Amino acid sequence: MSDPEIIEEPTKEDLEETITEEITRIETCKVEKEPKRDYSSDDLEVFKIYLNEISKYPVLTREQEGELSRGIEKGDKDSKDTMIKCNLRLVVSIAKKYINRGMNLVDLVEEGNIGLLKAVEKFDYTKGFKFSTYATWWIRQAIERAIINQCRMVRIPVHMSENISKVLKTQNELQQKMGREPTIHELSTATKMPLSTLKKVFDAIKQDTSLDMPVGGDESSTLHEFIADDEKYLDPYLKIENSSKKDIIFKWLTFLSDNEKTIIIRRYGLSGNDPETLESIGNDLGITRERVRQIEKRVLSKMRNLLATKKISLEELL
Structure with missing residues (x-):
């Protein structure tokens, strides 16, 4: 019997660092249209206690x-409360990705918690997915909608709002059905929207996770590579779920050249840092962005073929 899967959660030290970052950031929000909200030392102390x-x-x-899900299904309040409390750190981890988009961290966490509640109510454990994987989508959706509605950083026309609603709904339905993020082509087919329209939708809602959706026949490249050179690769919350998978990755890395190893480690944040863009890695290695992409694609293709013999999906590891 294998060990239970353990998700890499932010530590207590990470949360304390978050407090320090937020204190220095509150007065210098980069978005001018953010509604003013002053925080006293008491407010910050309350938030620190919460974390x-x-x-x-x-x-x-x-x-x-x-x-817990079976208990929730039967209407057990304690089960629901426990499921919520044990996933509150997930909300903080995701909310930190949205700082400097017009809302401070406290508000982002509040909105993310609303998404968490929705996820707890709708989660179907019989489909075999981890709750955190399912909840991440709802948390991000709640935060992104709040940013649009409250800060009005982008003025969205009525027809675009309708498209956003359609895409978000379809994306969620496909994710629940397939147990993974749909590819851009699958979403295009399901919504009957051309790729150019989907790009505009993702631009409007600033949905980084959608920019990481796989494209192309072998699904080894992502949409963000075709949109903007400086688009930051969003750090996935579930990078490596258990020690056996981590062992597979690092054993595999020993067979790569120094450049290949550096590119994979930095692209997917395997050293514990945030994943990096093709451009930043290329600049450090003295090669072009396109060359980095080619090396990454070649290495992942090799890894995909190797894992196929073990009946393991590459997407389960990275």
Whole structure:
């Protein structure tokens, strides 16, 4: 019997660092249209207490998630409360990605918690997905909608708002059905929207996760590579779910050249840092952005073929 899958959660030290970052950022928000909200030392202290409290809740195993989900299905309030509390750190981890988009971290966390509540209510444990994978979409959606509605950084026409609603709904339905993010082509087919329209929709809602959707026949490239050179690759919350998968990755890395190893480690944040863009890696290595992309594609193709013999999906590891 294999060990329970453990998700890499932000530590208590990470949460304390978040507080420091937010204190220095509150007065210097980059978005001029952000509604003013002043924070006293008491407000910040309350938020710090909140972060310290949620750091005490354990990460749930699949078995525990299933048990709690069955309780929620029967209307057990304690099960619902436990599922929520044990995933509050996930909200903080995701909310940090949206700082400097017109809302401070406290508000982002509040909005993300609304998405978490929705995820708890709609989660179907019988489909075999981890709750955190499912909840991430709802949390991001809640935060992104709040940024649009509250800060009005982008003035969205009525027809575009309708397209956004359609895309978000379809994307969620496909993700629940397939157990993964749909490819850009699958989403295009399901919504009957051309790729050019989908690009405009993603630009409007600033949805980084959608820019990471796989494209192309072998699905080894992503949409963000075709949109903007400086688009930051969003750090996935679920990078490596258990030690056996981590062992596979690092054993595989030993067979790569120094350049190949550097590119893969930095592109996917395997050293614990945020994933980096093709351009930033290329600049450091003295090669072009396109050359980095080619090397990454070639290495991932090799890895995909190797894993196929073990009946393991590359997407399960990275």
